[in-house]
Amino acid sequence: MFHRRLALLLLASLGVLGVLGLRLAHLTVVSHDTLRERAESRLVRSTWLPTRRGAILDRKGRVLASDRPAYELQVEYRVLDGSWARREARTLARRAIAEAGLGREALTDPLSTAFESALRSHLDTAWSRIAQIVGVEERELRDRAGDVVARVERMHDSIAERRERREIDRLRRSERPLTTGHLESLRRQAGAPIAEQRRPHAVLEDITDRAAFELLRAAERSITIVAELEYFGSFEATVDLLPGVEVRDVSRRERPFERVVVEIDTSTFPGPLRTAEPIELVVERSLDHLLGDIRGRVYAEDAQRRAEAIGSDQEFAARALTADGTDLGQYRAGDRAGATGVESAREHDLRGLRGLRRTRVDTGDRTETGSRAGRDIRVTVDAALQARVAAILDPRLGLAVVQPWHENEFLPLGTKLAGAAVVLDVDSGDVLAMVSTPAPFAPSAAGDDSAAPDDPEQPFGPGIDPNINRAISVPYPPGSISKALVAAEAERRGVYNPRSGIRCTGHYHPDNASAFRCWIYKRFGVTHSDDGRPVLLPESLQVSCNIFYYTLGERLYQAAGRRGISDAYRRFGLGAGFGFGVGPEWPGSIAASISAGGERPINAGESRLLGIGQGPVDWTPMHAASAYAALARGGVQLPPRLYADTPPTDPELLGIEPATIGRIVEGLRKAVGEYGGTGYDMAVDGVREVTFNAEGVSVWGKTGTATAPPLLHDFDGDGPLERTVVREGDHSWYVVVVRGRRGGPSYAIAVIVEYAGSGGRVSGPICNQIVHALAHEGYLRGVPGGAGEVASSGTRP
Numbered sequence: 063m064f065h066r067r068l069a070l071l072l073l074a075s076l077g078v079l080g081v082l083g084l085r086l087a088h089l090t091v092v093s094h095d096t097l098r099e100r101a102e103s104r105l106v107r108s109t110w111l112p113t114r115r116g117a118i119l120d121r122k123g124r125v126l127a128s129d130r131p132a133y134e135l136q137v138e139y140r141v142l143d144g145s146w147a148r149r150e151a152r153t154l155a156r157r158a159i160a161e162a163g164l165g166r167e168a169l170t171d172p173l174s175t176a177f178e179s180a181l182r183s184h185l186d187t188a189w190s191r192i193a194q195i196v197g198v199e200e201r202e203l204r205d206r207a208g209d210v211v212a213r214v215e216r217m218h219d220s221i222a223e224r225r226e227r228r229e230i231d232r233l234r235r236s237e238r239p240l241t242t243g244h245l246e247s248l249r250r251q252a253g254a255p256i257a258e259q260r261r262p263h264a265v266l267e268d269i270t271d272r273a274a275f276e277l278l279r280a281a282e283r284s285i286t287i288v289a290e291l292e293y294f295g296s297f298e299a300t301v302d303l304l305p306g307v308e309v310r311d312v313s314r315r316e317r318p319f320e321r322v323v324v325e326i327d328t329s330t331f332p333g334p335l336r337t338a339e340p341i342e343l344v345v346e347r348s349l350d351h352l353l354g355d356i357r358g359r360v361y362a363e364d365a366q367r368r369a370e371a372i373g374s375d376q377e378f379a380a381r382a383l384t385a386d387g388t389d390l391g392q393y394r395a396g397d398r399a400g401a402t403g404v405e406s407a408r409e410h411d412l413r414g415l416r417g418l419r420r421t422r423v424d425t426g427d428r429t430e431t432g433s434r435a436g437r438d439i440r441v442t443v444d445a446a447l448q449a450r451v452a453a454i455l456d457p458r459l460g461l462a463v464v465q466p467w468h469e470n471e472f473l474p475l476g477t478k479l480a481g482a483a484v485v486l487d488v489d490s491g492d493v494l495a496m497v498s499t500p501a502p503f504a505p506s507a508a509g510d511d512s513a514a515p516d517d518p519e520q521p522f523g524p525g526i527d528p529n530i531n532r533a534i535s536v537p538y539p540p541g542s543i544s545k546a547l548v549a550a551e552a553e554r555r556g557v558y559n560p561r562s563g564i565r566c567t568g569h570y571h572p573d574n575a576s577a578f579r580c581w582i583y584k585r586f587g588v589t590h591s592d593d594g595r596p597v598l599l600p601e602s603l604q605v606s607c608n609i610f611y612y613t614l615g616e617r618l619y620q621a622a623g624r625r626g627i628s629d630a631y632r633r634f635g636l637g638a639g640f641g642f643g644v645g646p647e648w649p650g651s652i653a654a655s656i657s658a659g660g661e662r663p664i665n666a667g668e669s670r671l672l673g674i675g676q677g678p679v680d681w682t683p684m685h686a687a688s689a690y691a692a693l694a695r696g697g698v699q700l701p702p703r704l705y706a707d708t709p710p711t712d713p714e715l716l717g718i719e720p721a722t723i724g725r726i727v728e729g730l731r732k733a734v735g736e737y738g739g740t741g742y743d744m745a746v747d748g749v750r751e752v753t754f755n756a757e758g759v760s761v762w763g764k765t766g767t768a769t770a771p772p773l774l775h776d777f778d779g780d781g782p783l784e785r786t787v788v789r790e791g792d793h794s795w796y797v798v799v800v801r802g803r804r805g806g807p808s809y810a811i812a813v814i815v816e817y818a819g820s821g822g823r824v825s826g827p828i829c830n831q832i833v834h835a836l837a838h839e840g841y842l843r844g845v846p847g848g849a850g851e852v853a854s855s856g857t858r859p
Contacts, residue, residue, distance in 0.1 A: 106420050106421070106422055107282065107420070107421045107422075108418060108419070108420050109278065109281075109282055109419040109420075109421070110394070110416045110417070110418060111416055111417030111418065111430075111432075111433045112131075112274070112309075112311040112416065112417075112433065113311075113414030113415055113416045113417070113433040113434065113436070114129045114131060114313065114436065115128075115129045115313065115315070115398075115412050115413060115435075115436045116411060116412040116413075116414065116435060116437045116438045116439060117129070117438045117439075118353060118404055118412070118438070118439050118440075118441065119438055119439070119440045119441070120440070120441060120443055120445040120448075121440065121441065121443060121444050121492070121494070121706065122444060122446075123440070124318075124319070124446075125318055126317060126319055126349055126353060126441070126445055127315055127316070127317050127353055127405070128315070128316055129313040129314070129316070130313060130315075130316050131271060131311075132267075132268050132311075132312050132313050132314050133268070133269050133270075133271070133273075133274035133309050133310065133311055133312065134264045134266060134267045134268065134269065134309075134310050134312050135192070135265050135266040135267075135269055135277065135307070135308075135309060136262035136263060136264050136265065136307075136308040136310050137262055137263065137265050137306050137307055137308070138261075138262050138305075138308075139210075139211075139258065139259050139260065139261065139262070139263060140306065141185065141305050141306035141307075142207045142210055142211050142263065142306075143211045143214075143215075143259075146181075146305060147178050147181040147182045147185060148178055150177075150181055150301070150305075151174045151175070151177035151178035151181055152174050154174075154177045154181075154289075154299040155173040155176075155177050155297075157299070158173060158177075158289070158297040158298075158299065159173065172291060173289060173291060173297060176289035176291060176297075177287075177289045177297070177299065179289075180287045180288060180289050181287065181301070184285070184287055184301065184305075185305065188303070188304050188305060188307075189203060189204060191280065191303075191304065192277070192304060192307065195273050195276050195277055195280065196266055196269050196270075196273045196277070197270075197273065198266065203265065206265050206266065207265055210264075210265065214256075214259060214263070217256065217258060218253075218255070218258070218259060221256055222253045222254075223252075225251070225252035226248060226249060226252035229248050229251070229252065230248065233248075262306070262308050262310075264310070267312070274309050277304070277309050278309050280303055280304050280307075281303070281304045281309070282421060283302075283303040283304075284300050284301065284302060284303060285300070285301060285303045286298050286299070286300055287299055287300075287301055310396055312396075315356055315398075317349070317353065319348070319349055319445045319448075319449065320347060320349075321344060321345070321346050321347075322344070322345050322348070322449045323342055323343070323344055323345075324342070324343050324344075324345050324449050324450055324453040325340045325341070325342050325343075326341045326342075326450075326453055326454070326831075327834075328340065328341055328459070330755050330756070330831070330834055331459075331460075331461070331827065331831070332461075332465075332467070332744075332746045332751060332827050333746050333747060333749060333751065334460075334465070334467075334746065335459070335460040335461065335465075341459065343453045343456060343458060343459065345449045345452050345453050345456065346501065347501040347502055348448050348449050348451075348497060348501060349443075349445065349448060350403075350501055350502045351403065351496070351498050351501070351502060351531040351533075351644070351645065352403055352404060352441070352443060352448075352496060352531075352644055353403045353404050353405060354400065354401060354402035354403015354405040354406055354407075354644060354645070355400075355401045355402050355403065355405065356398045356399065356400055356401060356405050357399050357400075357401040358398055359399075360393040360397050360398075360399050361399070364393055364399045365392075365393050367409075367410075368389070368391065368393070368410065371410050372389065378410060381415070382415060384418065384431060388418065390416050390417075390418060390433075390434075391413050391414070391415045399413075400412065400413075402644070402645060403644045403645065404439060404441065404644055406643070406644075407642065407644055408439045408643075408705075411436065411437040411439060412436045412437065412439060413436050414433065414434060414436040415433060415434040415436075416433050417430065417431055417432045417433030417434075418430070439707070440705070440706040440707065441493075441704055441705060441706065442487075442490075442494065442703055442704055442705065442706055443494060443495060443496060443704070444494050444495065444839060446839055447485065447494055447495045447835060447836070447839045447841075448495045448496070448497060450835040450838065450839065451485065451495045451497045451832055451835055452497045452499065452501070454483075454828055454831045454832060454835065455481055455482075455483060455499045455828065457478040457479065457521075461827055461828050461831065462478065462479045462480075462499065462828065463476055463477065463478055463479060464476060464477040464479065464818070466747070467744065467746045467747065467823055468818065468819050468820060468823050468824050469819065469820065469823065470819040471791070471819075472790050472791035473789065473791065473817060473818075477523075478521060478522045479522075479815050479817070479824070480499055480500060480526050480532065480815075480816045481498075481499055481532065481794075481814050481815035481816055481818070481825075481828075482497060482498045482499070482531075482532035482536075482683045482813075482814055483495065483496075483533070483683065483811065483812065483813045483814075483828070483832060484496055484497075484684050484686075484687040484810075484811070484812045485687070485810070485811050485832065485836070486687045486691050486702055486810040486811075487807060487809060488694045488695060488807065488808040488809060488810055489695075489807055489808070490700075490703065490710075491688070491691065491700040491701060491702050491703045491711070492702075493684075493702050493703065493704050494809065494841075495832075496531075496533045496534070496704075497533065498530070498531045498532040498533050500521065500522050500526065502528050502529050503528055503529075523789075524775045524777065524788050525774070525788045525789065526773075531644070531645050532682075532683070532816075533682065533683050533684055534640060534644075534645065534646075534647050534648065534682050534683075535645060535646045535647060535648055535682070536648060536682065537648045537650070537651065537680035537681070538680055538681065538682065538683070538768065538770070538793055538795075538814055539675060539676055539679065539680055539768040539769065539770060539793065540675035540679065540681055540686065540766060540768060540795070541674070541675040541676065541766035541767055541768025541769075541792075541793065541795055541821070542606045542674060542675055542740075542764060542765060542766040542767065542768075542795075542821070543675065543686055543690075543764045543765070543766035543795045543797045543821075544630075544631065544674075544675035544679075544689075544766075545603060545606065545611050545673075545674065545675065545764065546603060546689075546690075546693060546726050546729070546764060547631060547633070547634050547689060548611055548614050548618070548630045548672075548673050549599055549602070549603065549614065549726055550630070550633075550693075550697070550716075550718050550722055550723070550726060551618060551627075551629055551630035552614040552617065552618060552630075553599075553718070553719065553722040553725075554717060554718055554719070554722065555618060555621055555622060555626065557617035557618055557621050557626075558599070558614060558617070560598070560721075560722075560725060562596065563595075563596030563599075564596055564597055564607075564609065564610045564613050564614075565591045565596045565597070565609075566582075566589040566590035566591040566596075566597050566607050566609045566610065567580075567589060567591070567609055568580055568582075568583030568588070568589040568609070569583060569609075570609055570612045570613075570670065578608075578609075578612055578670060579608065580607055580609045581606065581608055581767075582605070582607075589609075590602075590605050590607045590609075590610075597609075597610050599725045599726070599729060600725055600726075600728045600729035600732060601729065601732070602729065603726065603729030603730055603732070603733050603764065604729050604732035604733045604736065604738060604739045604740070605733075605738060605739070605740060606733070606764070606765065608674050611673035611674045612670040612671075612673050612674065613670075613673070614673050615627055615670045615671070615673020616666055616670050618630065618669065618673075619664065619666050619669035620666075623664075624653070624661075624663060624664045626669070627652075627664065627669045627672045627673065628652045628653070628661075628664070628672075631650070631652055631672075631679060631681070632652070633699075633716050633717075634685075634688070634689035634692055634699065635685055635689060635692075636649075636650035636651075636652060636679075636685055637649055637650055637652070638650070640684060640701065640702055640704070641701075642704045644704070647682075648680070648681075648682050650679075650680060650681035650682065650685050651679070652664075652672070652678060652679045653668065653678040653679075654678065664678070675766065675768060676768065676769055683812040683813070683814050684702060684812070686795070686797050686812040686814075687702070687797065687810040687811065688701070688702050688810070689797075690763065690797050690798070690799055690810045690812070691799070691808075691810040692716060693723060693726060693727065693730075694727075694799045694810060695713075696720060696723050697715065697718035697719075697720075697722075697723050698713045698714065699713065699714040699715075699716055700713050700714075727762055730762040730763055730764055730799075731760075731761075731762035733762070733763065733764055734753070734754060734761050734762055734763050734764075734798060735754075735761065740764075740765045740822055741753055741763065741764065741765040741796065741821070741822050741826055744820075744822055744823045744826065744827075753822060753826040753827065753829075754798075754826075754829075754830050754833060755830065756830070756833045756834050756842075756845060757845065757846055758802060758803050758804070758844055758845040758846060759800055759801065759802055759803060759833060759837070759842055759845055760800065760801050760802070761798050761799070761800045761833065762799055763796065763797050763799060763811075763829075764795075764796075764797055764798075765796050765821035765822045765825070765826065766793075766794075766795030766796070766797070766821045767792045767793075767794060767795070767819065767820055767821045768792055768793045768795060770790075770792060770793045770816070770817065772787045772789065772790040773787070773788050773789040773790065773816075774786065774787055774788065775788045789816070789817040790817065791817045791818075791819060792817070792818075792819050792820075793814055793815070793817065793818070794813075794814065794815040794816075794818035794819055794820060794821045794823075794824040794825040795812075795821045795825055796811075796812075796813045796821050796822070796825035796826050796828070796829040797810070797811065797812045797813070798810070798829055798833075799811075800833050800836065800842065801842070802842040802843040802844045803844065804843050804844035805843060806842070806843030806844075807841070807843075809836055809841060809842075811832050811833070813825040813828050813829045813832070815828065
């Protein structure tokens with residue numbers, strides 16, 4: 063029996079030793095590297111060094127957005143309210159007794175008191191040192207710290223009172239008796255620290271760069287303090303030279319073109335809007351749709367996007383990561399992140415890389431990786447031209463306001479009109495201007511959101527959302543500006559003989575004079591073939607004959623079904639976005655089917671409507687400008703480009719014969735430059751005025767008056783069934799290509815004004831002034847009137 067018990071005891075001991083051995087093996091072999099790394103990390107103090115976000119520049123190198131370095135002094139709340147010395151003293155006392163091997167608990171209280179006295183004396187010295195570094199009186203610094211403590215304590219007391227009241231109400235509803243013990247426990251719980259009592263607080267804002275870096279260096283240093291006990295001698299401890307001090311980078315994003323003064327010569331405006339002297343207009347936020355916003359908060363999605371970029375881009379990873387894989391651009395508490403626009407689209411380039419200083423606590427050895435500023439991003443937009451175009455679209459000048467000569471039957475005189483304009487360099491595809499009005503409201507105090515479209519301060523009326531970039535985000539029916547594209551496809555497919563023409567009958571169906579009518583028949587009861595001649599392609603564009611394009615639309619349908627007419631649009635870019643990344647982009651659609659998630663069949667009737675740019679088709683002003691730029695290149699597609707560092711895209715031949723392009727351009731030239739052209743002139747107060755009056759320029763293009771769906775608005779928020787029609791009528795288009803008569807580059811301009819009616823009478827004068835703006839900014843060779851630039855920050859030119 064004894065031997066059996068001894069054997070069992072031996073086996074149990076061997077089992078315990080085996081378990082301990084396995085655990086020791088796991089710690090020394092399996093987990094050795096991890097545990098060693100964890101222990102080593104506790105001996106290393108890491109200090110992040112500030113960096114700078116990259117600037118955004120325009121095509122001429124003007125600064126559109128840049129960081130102004132700014133730093134603030136923050137101090138942990140435990141240091142501000144004095145509790146740091148008391149808590150730290152207890153920790154140091156326990157550590158000192160353990161290191162001395164005394165094991166006498168009786169020494170804890172007196173030793174803690176001695177350490178607390180030494181720590182409070184050290185804090186007094188630290189406050190003096192901080193005041194000297196930042197260049198303020200110590201008393202002012204302490205007063206600021208006291209103000210922070212008073213504010214946080216008031217907040218804590220208020221929250222504690224609400225907590226206590228809420229818990230008492232809860233207990234009463236449960237009908238449980240409220241004992242004295244319950245109340246004491248409840249008060250302790252209600253008095254628990256709040257978040258503001260656990261984090262640093264700003265004591266001094268906007269300290270100098272010199273002070274910031276000196277504080278950073280001082281915050282890395284340590285000092286030895288001594289606690290003296292009468293019978294046991296001295297006890298030493300190491301503490302931070304500046305306890306609880308942090309220097310936070312609070313750089314501000316400045317935009318020199320946020321507010322500019324533009325001088326506009328109105329002598330070339332329609333007669334009633336001309337003034338004896340130029341008008342100075344303060345233009346605000348004309349670049350906001352493009353530049354976007356920066357958030358003062360970082361979301362999980364931001365970190366996820368960055369991790370994905372590092373994982374997929376080796377060049378980016380090599381730039382951002384240290385040898386041990388630390389991301390120098392990682393998001394930290396209090397960081398900013400691009401939320402919209404270029405600030406978001408190029409966040410990874412703009413975001414700088416912090417420096418990293420690592421110091422071993424045991425040896426004092428130090429390694430440092432220097433910080434690197436974010437990359438500067440250059441956009442193709444010209445800030446001065448952008449501001450000038452924004453001024454032209456500003457209702458204060460009168461061009462974007464309902465006027466008597468507009469003959470708008472739906473909107474009252476004086477109604478402010480929303481719209482957009484795009485200017486492209488034909489040769490390169492560069493976006494020179496991309497303006498959308500109204501401009502966004504200034505960001506709210508929270509820094510994240512702009513005013514809602516039904517904000518009572520919205521000057522354009524309900525339903526007009528200022529936060530939408532109308533140049534690229536809103537679907538618009540193209541109307542007659544698309545007739546040039548339909549003509550190109552008709553000749554390409556051989557369904558139109560350029561020598562035979564098409565007779566204008568006034569209405570497409572011989573037995574139905576109220577449907578599929580030509581605009582001239584609808585308005586005046588005549589046709590474009592009253593003299594008996596058929597209409598040829600150039601003339602069809604000059605006079606914008608609907609019957610001609612109803613016929614082409616149906617012929618394309620008969621020849622190739624759905625693709626016959628859809629290719630007329632897709633060949634010129636409809637159905638594709640632009641990849642700018644500055645906000646939502648509408649790719650354009652034709653016969654879209656929401657239920658099928660794609661496209662639906664097109665019938666013959668819709669094909670006729672599509673021939674004049676109506677029916678189930680929509681696109682954006684950027685599409686329109688790009689399509690006309692492709693015509694100007696002789697049938698070569700080149701996607702619009704917004705970033706100067708974007709590699710050139712290979713041009714795409716559209717397969718359109720040069721002779722076809724020649725006939726189309728001739729028709730567009732006649733539409734703008736010859737009497738009888740729909741875009742040639744307009745009646746203003748009974749006087750005929752030519753639309754384009756800049757000297758020394760060659761202009762060709764097309765007007766468009768596109769029937770638009772009504773604008774609905776939900777005033778009380780009850781849902782889509784309760785929406786009210788707030789605007790209706792036609793959208794006003796004008797798209798042109800302009801060049802100086804002495805040669806040089808060409809520029810495509812697309813203008814749309816929402817619910818404004820006639821393309822020629824509304825968008826025409828706006829387009830004309832954009833031509834003058836191009837001349838003023840020196841883009842049109844040999845054109846008189848070219849001058850200087852707008853002035854930023856509200857200064858005069």
